[in-house]
Every structure is written in C-alpha cells, then in structure tokens.
Amino acid sequence: MIQRNTQALLLALSGLSLAQGAQAQSELKLSGLLGSGVLYTRDSGGRSQLQMTSTHAAPFLALTGSESLGGDLRAIFRWSNSVFVDSGTLAPLESYMGLSSGTWGTLTLGAMYDLLADATPFTSERYTSLLATHPGNLDRTVGNSLSNLVKYKSPVFGGFQFGAMYGFAEADSTTNVGRAVGAELSYASGPLQALAIWESVKGIPYAPATRLGVPSLYGVDFTKAPGTTLSQTQDTATVGLAYTSDGWRWMGNYSHTRLSAAGLQQTETARTLDVGAYKYLTNQLRIGGGYSLTKLASYRWDQVHGHVDYALSKRTSLYLLGVLQKAGPGQKAVLRSQAVAGGRRQSAFEVGMTHAF
Template identity: 35%
Template structure:
C-alpha cells in the first residue's frame, strides 16, 4: 500500500510541476444541440413529418489559444456538424483553421472558414427565427457558408468599426466550396444599440441545383427537370447591406442583398429584402419574433413569412414553436423553403416544435 501511495504522490507532484508549461494556453469546448419535430405541408406532392434540426445547426467545436506575449496569441478552431436525431457526425465539415491574433493589429487565419458574407448573419432576420427562413436557396450565402483554403484577415475594432478581407485560391469544388478563386471584404459599425454591416464576395465555381434549391425549373436558358440536376457557376457575386437597432427591449432588423449568378455564358440576378424583429436576444423568458423575405430572380418571386415563440429556460436552453410559410409565383414556379425540398405547388408551410441547448 505504501508503494502505491508513493507512486500516486510522485504522479501528482510531476503533474503539478509540469502544469506551468501549459499555463499560457487554453482550450474550450462549445457547440449547439438542436432537435425537434417538423411538419411540412408539401414536399414533392405530399406532406411529411420528421424529427430533425431546423431551428439552429447542431455542431460541437474546439477553440484553443496560446498567449505568446505582447498582445499576440496563436489560435485554432475546429467544428464538427452533428445530426442530433441520428447521432451521425459529419467530420470537421464546418470551420478548421489556425492563425495569429493581435490585440493591436487584428487576426490572421488560414484554413476552412466562413466567407465575408457571414458578417451579415448578425443583421439577418431569418437567423433569429429559424434556419428554414433563410433566403431562397441561400444563393446570397447569408446563412453563413464555408470556403476551403481561405486566408482571412479581421481588423481590430476602432471607434466601433471593424472589417475583414479574404482570399482563396483555386480549389476542388463542391456545393459549399469553390473550384475557382474567391475574394471578399466586409465592414461593420457597432455603436450602442446600432449595428450596420456590409459585405462583398466574388466566388468562382459554385455547384448549384436550381430546381432542388429554389423550385425554379428554368435558369440560364436551360430547363431543370428534377432536384438532382446541377449547374456550375463561373462567378457568383454578392453585395449585401443590413442593420439592426435595439429599442425598448426589442431588436428590429433589415437587410438587402444583390446576387449576380453567371453560368453557361448567361447572367441572372437575385435580389432579396428581409425585415423582422425579435425580443432582446439577451432576455431570459419568452422571446417572440417574426419576419418576412421578398426575393426576385428570372421572372419568379418568393415571399416568405416566419414567426417563432421561443421560451428561454436559461440563457443556454430554450424550447420553441416555429411557423413558416412561402408563396412563390412565376411560370411553373413552386415554393421551396430552405433545405426542405421543393413543393409541388406555389405554397409550402412548415411547423416545428423543438428544443435547443448551447454549451
């Protein structure tokens, strides 16, 4: 017994002696777990009930930081998507980056990370209500989208102003990355209850599924017969402006985006205006919210209304009831709420009840 006690004492002393070598670094685990039941009035001609994530994306991540002295730190971040309904994890499919951060000069990161349009998420009404309310097809990327092999710089905040610049060289393409280069910039002004954000992005080689994404059956002069038919954009250019203002315990939000899509030697333009409100995001208790998006492209229009009753049991845990409805118009145009799949007619309604926990 004495030998065992001596071994344990030596191990504890050794750990204590070694710990100062790591005292300047920190690692944190964080994430979101969201799941609920969803009813969709029409997907391809029939209603559907599902258990899934649709209020907030579910994921977990690691965030690390090592103090290098003089206000400089080495940082890293990795995030893995997870489907709470099935427990299936999708690798580190979200952010995976490493970089340097300076209190004086800003932050430089390299890896898979958000493009510059992510700065508009904070002023986007749908994101305070439900991911399903995201602008049609997310072609303006306001849901927050990742790009591989990005070099990104974010400035420090001076007098309420900060911004970012990004560049990505040509890479293999997929639906969320690019087979060509990308460049972007953003600028934010945050002062008291007001935030104003603008962002620009030009990205080459995105792969889209026009009918599956938006319910449109003709784009760039080509017919798209089913959800699986794809096209590759030579360029996708997005310019967006948005703002919110906090007043009397409420947050009022507005946003407008112009998106230019180029493929097959032709150009299409998508324009979306979004307006909405929510209860102060720092409140515990009931946080009702509602919003509306209007989108136009290629002779088609989509009008999407959404609302939520969100009750925060604490600052990290809430239960919610969400309702979304989209009406589309245009030749052969059908409704297609984000990530839900196209309807067989011009309308589509989603009702969901669920729970979210953040850690």
C-alpha cells in the same frame, strides 16, 4: 467518417489536462449547441411530411484554443463539426488556425465561414430559423463555410472594423472549385450596428431546379432533368442594419447577387430584401419573426416566419417556429433542406429543444 471524427475529438479532449498546467499561457475550450425537434412540412414533394430534425439553429460541436506568444499576440485555432442529433452523425464545419493581436488584427487560414456569414446577425433568419433562409441561399447570408480560405479582420477603430478574405481555387474542394474573394466594412456603436460586404465565389456546385423550384434558368430548361447541377459563380453585395430599442432588436438586410454559370453566356440577378425583429418579453420568453422578398429574373418568392422561445435555464430552451413561402406563377415553393413542393406554397412548423454548453 463518423469514426474518424470521433477519434479526432477524443484526441483533442485528451489535451485538456495538458492545458490546465499552463492556463496563464494557453486556453482550450470545448463548446457547442445541440438541438432537435419534430418538423411538420405541408407539401414536401407533393405530400405532407413529419420528421425529426433541427432547423431552428445550427447545432455544432467546437474545440477552440489559444496560446500567448508574447505581448498581445496569440496563436489561435478552431475545429468544429455540425451535429445531427437525430442521426448521431457529424459533418465538417470549420477548421482553421491563425494569429490574433489587439494591435494588428486577426489572420486565419483553413476552412471557415465566409464574410457574408457575418451579415447573418443583421437579418432575421439567425434569430428565427434556418428554415427561413432566403430561397436557394443565393446571397449566402445563412452562414456558409468555404475551404482553402485566408481571412483577415482588423482591430476595431472608433466602432469601425475592416475584413477581407481570399479563397484558393482547388479542384478537390467540395464547397467551391474556383477562387473566392471579398471585403467587409462594419460599424457598431451603442444600439446601432451596420455592415457592408462584397464577395465573389466561383465554381459552386448548384442545382437550380431542386434548390429554387424553378423550371429554367440561364436559358436552360430543367423540367426533364431537375437534378442538373451547374458550376455557378455568385457575386454578391449586401448591406445590413440592426437597431436595439426598448427591448426590441430590429433588423434589415438587402442583397444584390449577380449569377453566372460555367459554359453559359446568360447571366441573372437576384435581389432580396429582408426585415425582422425579436423581443424578450421576459427573461425567459422571446418572440420574433420577419419577412423576406426575393426576385430572380422573372421569379419571385415571398416568405414569412415567426418563432417563440422559452428558456428553461441559461443553457436549455424550448421553441416553436413556423415558416410559410409563396412562390410566383410558374414556380414551385421549396424551403431549405426540403423537397420541392407540388405547388406554389410550402409551409413548415417545428417544436423542439436546444441546449448550449
């Protein structure tokens, strides 16, 4: 996998020189974000753990391009991989191509972020830490890509923009074997931004015990087989709001997700309220944090998080972050990409560096 990804990157980079001769007609750009830090987790699988990772942002490497087709119509593409600096490995993230027009909007096809990922800037997680993802990411607002997706974004009319997507049901998909469909309406004017999204994704492989730390769901007991994976359907409606004032950016998001699983009659509902804010105290120093409350069936999670970023330059920053999750009675806490805690609380603290290019 690593070798194939590296070869693809080298082939793509070899085309940069070809694009230079036709800059007026086409563009090719290499960009990315690298990050790495040292993470201390209290009660990960019943013990404290120290590891190298990167959970403050989503490190990636991307190659994007466009070609003028006449008028305001352009052909576009994007190829990107997640980058794990600690292990030197890559993982597929997005790969799509399409057409973009200032008059007609943008239509893309391939593997790409779903519409719910568009809600991320309206919540506090994106500006603090991937560790602060809502429990189990049931509302998908952390930012997920889906395979076999067609996505449309309209031009902006008076601050309003409409979006829609359709994902084909394909058995070889690693993200969802069922269809995906969704619609989005957003508005931006001055300091105010707002967003409303409805999305339904079927056939998501999901292990409730390890992702949520719950003993049972859908009437199924996972205590004897915590690794049990279900084919889950997630129907989510979410609204988000952001407002900028006096150097502060205030954010809020509410999501309502109806859950079901193949072969099981019982359904469940998850609801999450998320509020957060950040502020640049100076051109170099930023502070931020937030709180989220998630309820699912009889379960509950309270989560708080905070961070400090210090920019050494326009591209390189140092950061310090912390996240604390408290699960309800009869549950065990579990943060993103961590082992289930031995008890109801789990906390994590990380210090590291990011570099954008």
